[in-house]
Amino acid sequence: MQIYLPIAEISLDVFVLLGIGGLIGFLSGMFGVGGGFLMTPLLLFIGVPPAVAVATQANSIIATSVSGVLAHWARGNVDFKMGFVLLAGGFAGSTVGVALFSLLRGLGQIELVISLTYVATLGTVGGLMLLESSRTLLRRRRKVPSRKKLHQHHWVHGLPLKMRFRRSRLYISALLPIAIGFAVGVLSAIMGVGGGFVLVPAMIYLLGMPTAVVVGTSLFQIIFVAANVTFLQAAQNQTVDVVLAMTLLLGSVVGAQFGTRVGARLQGDSLRLLLALLVLGVGIKLLFDLFATPASIYVIGISG
Amino acid sequence: MSPARPAPGLLLALLLLAAGLPGGARAQGLVADVSDHLIAITTGFAGTDILVFGALEEPGDVVVVVRGPTRPVKVYRKSPVLGVWLNSAALTFPQAPSFYAVVASAPLEEIADVAERRRLQLGLSQLDLRAQSPVSANLLAEWSGALVRARAANGLYKDTGGRVILLGDRLFRASITLPTNVPVGTYLVEAYVFEKGIAVAAQTIPLVVSKVGFEADIFNFAQRQGALYGIVAIVIALVAGWVAHLLFRRH
Numbered sequence: 001m002q003i004y005l006p007i008a009e010i011s012l013d014v015f016v017l018l019g020i021g022g023l024i025g026f027l028s029g030m031f032g033v034g035g036g037f038l039m040t041p042l043l044l045f046i047g048v049p050p051a052v053a054v055a056t057q058a059n060s061i062i063a064t065s066v067s068g069v070l071a072h073w074a075r076g077n078v079d080f081k082m083g084f085v086l087l088a089g090g091f092a093g094s095t096v097g098v099a100l101f102s103l104l105r106g107l108g109q110i111e112l113v114i115s116l117t118y119v120a121t122l123g124t125v126g127g128l129m130l131l132e133s134s135r136t137l138l139r140r141r142r143k144v145p146s147r148k149k150l151h152q153h154h155w156v157h158g159l160p161l162k163m164r165f166r167r168s169r170l171y172i173s174a175l176l177p178i179a180i181g182f183a184v185g186v187l188s189a190i191m192g193v194g195g196g197f198v199l200v201p202a203m204i205y206l207l208g209m210p211t212a213v214v215v216g217t218s219l220f221q222i223i224f225v226a227a228n229v230t231f232l233q234a235a236q237n238q239t240v241d242v243v244l245a246m247t248l249l250l251g252s253v254v255g256a257q258f259g260t261r262v263g264a265r266l267q268g269d270s271l272r273l274l275l276a277l278l279v280l281g282v283g284i285k286l287l288f289d290l291f292a293t294p295a296s297i298y299v300i301g302i303s304g
Numbered sequence: 305m306s307p308a309r310p311a312p313g314l315l316l317a318l319l320l321l322a323a324g325l326p327g328g329a330r331a332q333g334l335v336a337d338v339s340d341h342l343i344a345i346t347t348g349f350a351g352t353d354i355l356v357f358g359a360l361e362e363p364g365d366v367v368v369v370v371r372g373p374t375r376p377v378k379v380y381r382k383s384p385v386l387g388v389w390l391n392s393a394a395l396t397f398p399q400a401p402s403f404y405a406v407v408a409s410a411p412l413e414e415i416a417d418v419a420e421r422r423r424l425q426l427g428l429s430q431l432d433l434r435a436q437s438p439v440s441a442n443l444l445a446e447w448s449g450a451l452v453r454a455r456a457a458n459g460l461y462k463d464t465g466g467r468v469i470l471l472g473d474r475l476f477r478a479s480i481t482l483p484t485n486v487p488v489g490t491y492l493v494e495a496y497v498f499e500k501g502i503a504v505a506a507q508t509i510p511l512v513v514s515k516v517g518f519e520a521d522i523f524n525f526a527q528r529q530g531a532l533y534g535i536v537a538i539v540i541a542l543v544a545g546w547v548a549h550l551l552f553r554r555h
Binding site: 002003004006009010011012047059060062063064066067068070071074112223227230231232233234235236238240242243245246249250253254256257290291292293294296298299300 | 345346347349351377379380381382383388389391450454455484485487488515519520522523526527530533534535537538540542544546547548549
């Protein structure tokens with residue numbers, strides 16, 4: 001069954017769109033990532049114009065994240081205090097990121113910068129997570145007792161502005177989550193994604209938050225980032241297709257509910273290993289695309 | 305359209321329109337019309353066929369062309385820089401048709417010679433695609449060929465999509481498929497009659513492809529009140545997420 005998308009200006013199969021939405025929603029509920037880094041390439045693949053794909057996925061991800069946050073909240077797994085602190089850094093970071101984006105576009109080759117940022121971020125994050133989680137899994141299988149302390153103390157614990165985050169069972173400087181939020185904000189402005197796949201590992205490894213709380217808290221801040229992107233894209237570029245977004249989110253809100261249930265049953269290590277493989281897989285695909293000989297060396301752009 | 309190259313079909317249509325005659329009016333030697341003068345794009349739009357039909361005064365070969373509104377198109381060429389494929393060069397075609405389909409009662413090469421086909425732009429190889437910046441003929445052929453191939457791959461340019469069926473020498477009909485990604489705007493349907501390789505009669509009928517109803521409302525809302533549209537889109541998404549949560553909590 002075909003549905004015409006008024007902003008994308010093409011007709012697509014409703015069930016294909018529902019399927020893509022469902023898949024992204026499932027991953028989103030399971031891992032706490034928005035799924036933008038997966039949804040944008042999938043939408044491009046089925047023929048949605050790039051500008052519309054980037055703007056519209058943000059709109060549908062709002063719904064997925066809300067549905068996911070509520071499901072996690074019901075289990076007491078959202079640290080709202082941490083979420084707001086991350087957001088404060090995130091908004092500052094995305095403002096700087098948007099300015100940086102304009103500067104890079106002025107210099108030309110913004111597409112290359114975006115691709116390279118994707119490959120570098122996905123590769124680093126995915127690689128580090130894969131290393132860490134597989135090491136943990138192997139260690140558990142060999143039944144070697146972990147020598148890891150409950151809390152590791154680094155120089156970061158000497159920073160001022162200490163705050164207590166009860167849900168995360170942390171007493172750390174607020175500067176740390178603000179800095180992480182800022183960095184993720186810059187990246188997500190350049191890459192056009194919510195930044196969940198960067199934020200989730202950063203919260204686990206840099207902040208030391210429990211994996212269970214990380215997912216809900218990450219989704220919580222993605223709501224705001226995605227809403228900001230949706231608003232800016234709609235107001236400046238008129239590229240948000242609500243018909244496409246609604247069809248995708250019908251699939252994704254359902255998928256998110258199942259994802260949350262499956263995620264709750266998996267162990268933190270296995271969850272991180274799976275996310276690592278997913279992130280690394282997308283990174284390798286993008287790296288391959290950069291170097292692979294294109295099917296046609298000519299491409300059609302928008303009116304000059 | 306440069307004044308040095310009059311397109312007979314278009315001029316005829318303008319004359320007919322100026323005389324206050326509807327699209328299906330009689331031209332010398334040929335009467336033609338299309339089944340629909342308005343292609344309405346609605347939520348369920350999945351492409352459509354338009355039927356072009358008519359009658360000839362004298363027997364001959366018939367060619368039917370459907371042209372979409374012309375729009376500027378930028379074509380990029382990729383080349384490897386340190387192994388990475390980049391858009392390294394670009395050429396703009398300011399007046400490329402956004403849609404082009406041609407059908408005929410016989411192979412075009414048998415109906416008219418190259419000069420005549422070139423004059424009337426019949427066939428993908430005969431489209432008059434001019435670049436914005438001056439380039440050599442060789443380069444232009446390469447770039448315009450790339451544009452035609454890309455558009456053909458998208459189903460927007462075609463010269464192999466069926467044929468004109470002649471009924472008893474004097475009646476003809478042809479069916480042309482407009483794909484789902486058909487651009488909106490005012491189209492021109494051109495019908496030509498050829499005798500001994502020369503176009504002896506032509507008629508042009510305007511055809512409007514337009515979004516209507518819900519689809520048009522959304523598009524206009526997004527274009528005219530972008531900020532408000534964005535807020536509405538956000539609110540819908542928030543509510544949808546909340547409703548989904550409520551539904552699933554019950555089970």
